[in-house]
Amino acid sequence: MPxxxxxxxxxxxxxxxxxxxxxxxxxxxELLVGGPGYIDSKILETRGWRASEALEDVxxxxxxxxxxxxxxxxxxxxxxRADPExxxxxxxxxxxxxxxxxxxxxxxxxxxHAMELxxxxxxxxxxxxxxxxxxxxxxxxxxxxxSLVSLDEITFRYPWSEDYKFTPPPARLxxxxxxxxxxxxxxxxxxxxxxxxCFHAGLHFVGDVVGATAAELxxxxxxxxxxxxxxxxxxxxxxxxxxxxxxxxLDNAIQRAHGWELPVKLPMEWKDWRRQALG
Numbered sequence: 001m002p003x004x005x006x007x008x009x010x011x012x013x014x015x016x017x018x019x020x021x022x023x024x025x026x027x028x029x030e031l032l033v034g035g036p037g038y039i040d041s042k043i044l045e046t047r048g049w050r051a052s053e054a055l056e057d058v059x060x061x062x063x064x065x066x067x068x069x070x071x072x073x074x075x076x077x078x079x080x081r082a083d084p085e086x087x088x089x090x091x092x093x094x095x096x097x098x099x100x101x102x103x104x105x106x107x108x109x110x111x112x113h114a115m116e117l118x119x120x121x122x123x124x125x126x127x128x129x130x131x132x133x134x135x136x137x138x139x140x141x142x143x144x145x146x147s148l149v150s151l152d153e154i155t156f157r158y159p160w161s162e163d164y165k166f167t168p169p170p171a172r173l174x175x176x177x178x179x180x181x182x183x184x185x186x187x188x189x190x191x192x193x194x195x196x197x198c199f200h201a202g203l204h205f206v207g208d209v210v211g212a213t214a215a216e217l218x219x220x221x222x223x224x225x226x227x228x229x230x231x232x233x234x235x236x237x238x239x240x241x242x243x244x245x246x247x248x249x250l251d252n253a254i255q256r257a258h259g260w261e262l263p264v265k266l267p268m269e270w271k272d273w274r275r276q277a278l279g
Contacts, residue, residue, distance in 0.1 A: 006077075007052070007061040008043060009118050009129065014067065016127050019043055020052040024078030025060030026249060032062065032071070033250055034257030035101040039064060042257075054130040061114040063121045069105040071098065072121045074114030093224040095158040097246065100166050101254075110155040112142040120151055163232075168258065169241050172265040173210070180238040181207030181266065182277050188233065194226050205274060206234060210242050211266045214251035 006028045008019045021027050027048060031039040043049050055061070060075030073094070080089050095107040110117055116136060122129045139148040148154065173181070183206045185198045201220030203209050209217075209230060217227065224247070231244035242264045245251060255262055267273075 003057055003059065005056050005058045006075075007055050007058050007115065007118060008039070008049075009055070009061070009063045009122065010040065010043075010066070011063065011068075011122065011125065011127065012040075012066040014127075016122055016129055018052045018055060018129065019049050020056060020058075021048050021050075023048065025075060026078045028060065028062050029077055029079060029250060030253035032098055033101050033246070033253050035103075036064065036066065036069075036071075036105065038257045040066070054132050055115050055118060056132045058114050061118045063118045065121065065125070067125070070121070071102055071105055071107045072117060073107070073109040074112075074117035076111055080111060089224045091156050092158075093228060095156065096164075096228055097224065097244065097250075099158060099160050099164045100243070102160065103165065104160055106157060106159045108155050108157045110151060112154060113139055113151060117151055117155070163236070166235070166243070167241060169243055169260060169264045171261060173240065173242075173267055175267045175269060177240060177267065178269075178273060180234075180240055181205060181210065181270065182273060183238070185209065188230070190226070190230075194222075197221055205277065206238065206240070207266055207270055207274065209245075210234065210240060211263055211270070212245065213263060214245050214248040217245050218247055 004022065004024045006021045006023065006025045008028055010017045031043060031046060034042065058075065060077045063072040065072065080091065080094060091109045091111060095109050098107050115131065116139065119129055119131065119135055139151065140146065141148055141154065185203060185205065186195050197220055201216070203212065203220065227244050231242060234240040234242060243254065243262065245263055246254065251262055254260065
């Protein structure tokens with residue numbers, strides 16, 4: 001079983017730096033949501049991280065390749081999981097969450113063989129990274145147990161596109177957003193379970209979701225996939241410039257990294273509008 005350690009490899013100017021943290025990987029995500037400039041400047045200032053001489057047998061790893069604008073993630077980061085209630089944070093959710101903050105980059109992820117993924121990426125670029133154990137000579141597919149020809153077989157790649165273009169949100173939405181904020185959640189393309197979760201959490205309108213804190217959405221058990229889908233719809237279709245409200249530890253990290261106050265404040269008249277709409 002890999003240790004609860006996270007490796008971060010930074011490739012820049014044809015050279016590699018290795019950093020490590022003795023935990024399950026969420027701390028790496030807290031740096032990664034800040035974007036490429038943030039992790040490069042803050043990793044040594046962030047408590048718990050230190051420079052390392054070698055990669056270690058890990059639960060999660062990140063390889064930040066500035067020369068090619070590639071972010072390569074391996075492992076579960078203590079975040080990709082299914083819980084007893086069936087709420088699932090997938091590889092797709094993780095990568096699409098990060099793409100907003102990594103404009104122009106490609107994000108790749110494989111849940112298995114975290115250390116090998118970082119080693120292989122560097123080796124393909126002509127860099128040999130030292131490690132505390134020899135790489136596994138014969139890798140196997142985590143499900144079928146067949147031998148892998150390449151880690152590419154289990155690696156998902158998500159290139160950035162204009163769909164992810166995002167500008168810093170305003171401190172407060174204007175009254176021009178009234179019609180969009182008063183759209184009922186049940187009118188959107190959500191599953192019956194998702195609508196039910198919103199209803200029981202008191203989230204009847206788009207404005208309720210936009211104005212909810214990360215803690216409130218966590219308590220409502222709104223999974224990351226639903227949040228990604230909803231907030232992407234809000235931005236693209238309703239022209240509401242608001243970032244996806246992420247789980248508390250990541251929302252806090254975004255506020256630290258970008259200096260935003262989240263959630264974005266609703267118009268001063270929101271409570272009156274909502275009361276009138278409910279009749």
